[in-house]
Amino acid sequence: MSCTDSDSSSHGVEYRNFRQISRDRLLHEMLRSSSSGDSRSSWKVLIMDKVTVKVMSASCKMTDITDQGVSLVEDIFKRRQPMPSMDVIYFIQPIKENIIMFLSDMSGREPLYKKAFIFFSSSAPKDLISRIKNDMSVLPRIGALREMNLEYFPIESQAFITDNDRALEDMYSQLAENSRQFDASLNTMSIRIATVFASMKEFPFVWYRARGMDGSTAATFRDLVPVKLASAVWNSITMYKTTIANFPQTETCDLLIVDRSLDLIAPIIHEWTYDAMCHDLLDLEGNKYVQEVPNKSGSEPQRKEFLLEDHDPVWLEMRHLHIAEASEKLSDKMQNFMSKNKAAQLQQRDGGELSTRDIQKMVQALPTYNEQMEKLSLHVEIAGKINTIIRDEGLRDLGQVEQDLVFGDSGTKEVINFLRSHQDARTEYKLRLIMIYAMVYPEKFEGDKATKLMQLAKLPPEDMKAIQNMKLLEGSNKKKKHHGAFSLKFDSQKRNHALRKDRTGEEETWQLFRFYPVLEVT
Template identity: 60%
Template sequence: MDAIYFMQPTKQNIDIFMSNMSGKRPLYKKAYIFFSSPIQKEWVAHIRKDSSVLARVGALSEMNLEYFAIDSQGFVTDHDKALEELFTENAEGSMNYNSCINTMATRIATVFASMKEFPRVHYRVARTIDASTLTTLRDLVPTKLAASVWNCLARYKSIIPEFPQTETCELLIVDRSIDQIAPVIHEWTYDAMCHDLLSMDGNKYVQEVPNTSGSGTEKKEVLLEDHDPIWFELRDVHVADANLRLHEKMRDFISKNKAAQLHQARTNGELSTKELQKMVQALPQYTDQIDKLSLHVEIAEKLFDIIKEEHLKDVGQLEQDLVFGDAGSKEVIDFFRTHQDISRENKLRLLMIYAAINPEKIQSEKGAKLMQLAGLSADDMIAVNNMRCICAHETKKSSKGGFPLKFEIRKKKRGIRKERIGEESTWTLSRFYPILEDLIEKLSKGELPKDEYHCMSDPSSSFRGISSSMSARTSPAHQPAQSMRSRRTGGTWARPRNSDDGYSSDSVLKHASSDMRKLGRRLFIFVVGGATRSELRAVHKLSSKLKREIILGSSSLDDPPKFITKLKMMSNEELSLDDLQI
């Protein structure tokens, strides 16, 4: 029997392979080897040196596939512990820190190797480093990762056939500190609500359907992915809009199908999820169409039941009021006092948003009273306090001779951002947008702030269309500029949306013009510490708006419950920096 090996090019894996295939009684007659990233020449020579093994090798190839695709515009490097390994105390000296950076860089580089792209690498810069100024290790993560990615790509130029020798696209590397609110706020799109509220296992949803005998139900696992046309259409729209579209699809199907009309008449005009499932049995020729429709009707019903039971419209309103500067401590206190039945998790998420906007208050007596009023557990309080570990904070001058680092807090609210003119939504709770959306637009225009974002090298002479303001490394940053959020006016919960805000499924690249790339090079954005559904939505939206293919990468894709769990696992002690080397 022949075998296919798909493996990382490590010493341990090569040794296991050699053991399997050497000698007089190998495990397999032939072995076809595919490496997930470029293999070092000495390991190839090691395989060739053993003639008994070499004769049994049917193929040896580098696939450059050390990443997992989320969808057609997103990927992850499968570093679920990135927050814990890169943003906690003593991370610099640990083997986990360096290993995480290096493996993450290798996996990012394989994305470009597989797509035959050579990026110009931008990164969010660390704070000023000199004899009298301190910075934190977490500030250095984008810098170190950018350098490691650049080193991998420089090597690929000489070892991968037909790999570009000049820049063909752009890569921006940032970390979770750019936006601490996006991972915890309720995102009201269909995709985000499903993953936030339904306890899904990845993209897997468990549906109850009638069993073959018709006497009961059985569980059926389905995947909510792009191959499902209804999911693809609804994933980035407001959940209320999704609900309206589902009912329109149901009415449209019935109006065009006489058998469905008869079935509806027998049920007195009612078509619940169970009735739709029964219709599948009555109309087998429409099984696939009704199956998908009944699936999403069931999901929408569950979502709206949870939204109602957990008072999520009230929670979401206060969340967005906090984010846009329309609410503060008083409103949070009043909310906790008048909404005793709000779940502890939703109170925790409110306080985490409050902490991201008002770090100086959450660490004061007022913050302690808020947490007590919310009835948070000790673990919950750890998550709130650990928001500091991913906050983009200021540096502080050191005292005599030593390097003690204390957390320096900005006085200004960081959660308030400028209104995005011309993008008002007709749906309430649609005001929120991730900071990454602004950064992608600035990257596209060549307008990234040069004191906050550096580039690994000057662009080559063949690289066109880039602003000269981004062309070289500049002086280190002192204090980041403030982005602002403010209220988006208008909107109703269930009024059909007719604004051209780009959030419909039509904004996805798959439905865009086939010559989109002629209008601009690919943009890659990588977020260390976990990306969010709102950021993936922004990528879908901006691909259409900017007429450029945009790809989002991250160490992981985190829904709010998962992100909060990760925060609880982090140390809340401050980091120190000594003998820094980049």
């Protein structure tokens, strides 16, 4: 998605990032506004389901929530203790199961809570609203009933996901056409994308990639996924014009919807930025890195968790740099820091007593020293781990073959030579290399040729199936003669065997920094 103005929205609202928008709405628009004013305690209970708890945790910390008067966070489907003197906030999806649980909590002579404030994560069906309003024992106990329209998951300031792990299988598998799973997945994605614009109060032009619609070939149902998603998103967003106060009535920004067939290489090839290497080579949980700190007592090392996110200035500076450049800059930063920080200088003194003035300087410098030292040492450790993996696993050789394939400088011979000389390479690495080869040279990855290459790589039959399944993402089948038992045609046109061209006017400063994705944010 791109706004028409990078510094502000097109209708005069100051620019804010995805995570900030979500945080502000959840804390201020929902939690802070929920109070009956007549409760014995200002503390409240917050109840969420498995989806909304992810929405909340993507943008808010527990301390943020408690600062808004929430003393307890509960799961709607777990047994809970009655707290009849406290108000409760329900932040839930508008689905039948949640409504049943809510009515069970608040109906009858002895409800679990005093007053209920209900906030739905997306637009609620009329029949569910009617079901709530028709329960006369519950109705007087409702303090608010609103649609937050906030069901997306910010992963950083300028990126969000819909957290639909099964979307690829549900929408592109051989069984996807006309299936309930396809419709459900499409509905989930469209609703969650639409809530992004509800939160930003932006009304987008919706653009989409339309394949197989020029009449030259028959469009498959997979070709129409972007079309159907664009239509569903548009339908949801246009409803906001009448349901959300001050929502724009004319288009204010652009939304572009494409599918993976636009660039099948990007998620497979090894990219060499610090960010990409962290997520590719390290065992991260999302953006969470666990550091083991030696214990002074000699017992088990302590485990400290760090989030590689926008609040970390070192991460922001290094993430898009080549791993070699990032390593150099981190080393320079550490040396510069050690030479200028007073606490670091005094700690490095060899013997001798410290004067009172030295101790005073050290105490004054310690808070800054500890904070900056922790951040720098963290990233020095991470970069060191990455460089060790690159060296020990021969990733530079692999990366060279991958990029040479993509740019048309290598072929079958180089792939075979790599597989023969790197028999102990990880199965994942060999599979990724062969996937790239199959996309660059589809006519050579057929029948016996494909089987022999898989055997040379010592890859199991299920990996062959994974490569074959990439055909499902490629799109329309164009008329061309197929030979052999298995044929993988990623592009039916005769072409030079290169999926990328070198950028004009740019030199490759760092080795293996040649690759770029088809779609880039500018």
